[in-house]
Amino acid sequence: MSVVREKTAVRQVLFAKPMIGAEEQAAVAEVLRGDTLVHGPKAEEFEQAFAAFTGAPLAVSVSSCTAAMHLVYMYLGLGPRDEVIVPAQTHVATAHAVEITGAKPVFADADPFTGNMDLRSLPGLVTDRTRAIAVVHFLGLPVDMKAIVSFARQHNLFVVEDCALALGSYVRGVHAGLLGDAGCFSFYPAKHITSAEGGMLITRHRGLAEKVRRLRAFGVDRTPGERSLPGEYDVPALGINYRLNEVQAAIGVEQMKKLPLFLAARNRNASLLREGLAGTAAITLLPPGDDIFVTSNYSVGVLLGERLAARKTEIVEYLSARGVGTSVYYPRAVPHLTYYREKYGFSDADFAAAAAISRRGIALPVGPHLDEEDMRYIVSVVTNAVAEG
Ligand SMILES: *Cc1c(COP(=O)(O)O)cnc(C)c1O
Secondary structure, three states: OOOOOOOOOOOOEOOOOOOOOHHHHHHHHHHHHOOOOOOOHHHHHHHHHHHHHHOOOEEEEEOOHHHHHHHHHHHHOOOOOOEEEEEOOOOHHHHHHHHOOOOEEEEEOEOOOOOOEOHHHHHHOOOOOEEEEEEEOHHHOOOOHHHHHHHHHHOOOEEEEEOOOOOOOEEOOEEOOOOOOEEEEEOOOOOOOOOOOOEEEEEOOHHHHHHHHHHOEOOOOOOHHHOOOOOOOOOOOOOOEOOOOHHHHHHHHHHHHHHHHHHHHHHHHHHHHHHHHOOOOOEEEOOOOOOOEEOOOOOEEEEEOHHHHOOHHHHHHHHHHOOEOOEOOOOOOHHHOHHHHHHHOOOOOOOHHHHHHHHHEEEEOOOOOOOHHHHHHHHHHHHHHHHOO
């Protein structure tokens, strides 16, 4: 007779989970029952809802955040002689969007306390080839954009905000993405809202928005709706196909209606985690923001103390075995990824603060799929994980 080992049900606290409900399903079905799959009213409705929520004068839907950033650089006409300052501690997309134009990303190390770009490094990185600065609001904590923008204006640089984690982030009441020149958002499933894949550009610059509308559709000068006869168009510019389709946009429209509730849940969850973990001396939490620098609460970032950092894999496995999903933002500083290391010759000694955040960091879940009970559970499991040994 075989012994059946009873597996006790472990609570599953996923790091992220797309919040797709009956509303999204119905909206997608509705699009599929119709004849318009691209260039339709849903993409426009999504743009309008996004503009209304963020306060953006202009919003342009695109196929991803990476696409939005690439289109901004195409608008700027970046090429091999140009440079863009980008954070070392970010998603590789922030750097790739520059690299793909032939321009050179020049990496800025992180502020060790926030994970955001270290503003003190900027003067040493700017050259006569620098055209733009890209900033990332790390885990949703907004960068001090006043300082960035005043630096950028002195040097005649365009300011691109990678807002992939910053839907619901504000500085002095202004939504992220409107603090610089161009804000680029992601609707990848793990982000604040999803359209499966998707992105949005927001801006105050009419010229940028109009150009990006053309560039995202091959550089064609008029959309099908703007033509009086089929085929009546010209192509005055080199463009690409980075459109958001109607199925994606229909999901996005429904997600926008739920966004205030999603953000409230994230805010509650993050506060509970922060309260619960405040007394744990072996770890430091990345800062929560305040009334001026309002965070979107993408995650609560934990930095392990130096001794614990050596056991990080073990700690992540301990959490995982107890059903607590974690993530790492970001697993390696971008200049330490093979492509950038080999192309530009970076070594481990470069970008020490960004590397320390990768090495010591664990991102804890606070998404709207989780409730107060889940937060208490995470607190107790994390407390045990860092106490052992
Ligand atoms: C997720 C992420 C991206 C990529 O977004 P896509 O929509 O998948 O292109 C870019 N930047 C940051 C900071 C991200 O976290």
